[in-house]
Amino acid sequence: MKKAIAFTILLAALTSCSDSDTVQDIQTPPETGTPGTDPTVTTISYTKNVKSIIDANCISCHQSGRSAAFRPLTTYAEVKTAVENANLLNRIQLQNGQQGLMPQGGRMSQTNIDLIVKWNTDGLKEN
Incomplete structure (x- = not known):
C-alpha cells in the first residue's frame, strides 16, 4: 500500500510539469539585475553601469591636477571620446605586464x- 501511494505521488509530480515551458523559458530569467552579474541584462549605459567603473579605476589619475590630467575621464563626453579616439578599449584589455595597460595599478576585472x-558595442549610450 505504501508503495502504491509513493508511486502515485511520484507519478503526479512528474505529470504536473507543463510542457508549454521550453528549455529557453526555464533557463532565461526575466531581465532584471546588474549587467555583468546577471547575463540577461542587455542595456548598458554610461550613467547606470560604466561611470562607477571609471570612477573606481581611472579618475584617480585621469582628472584635473593628477598625473594623467591631459586625458580626463570625469564626464560622459570625455570617456566616450577616449573610447572613440584614444584607444581606451585596447588599453584596458591588455594583460598585466604589457606596456600601456590601464589602469597602471593592474588590470581591472x-x-x-x-x-x-x-x-561601446551598444552605441555608447549615456543613460
Missing part, C-alpha cells in the same frame, strides 16, 4: 572590461 566593451 574581466566583468568590468566586458561591460565597457559592451557599452
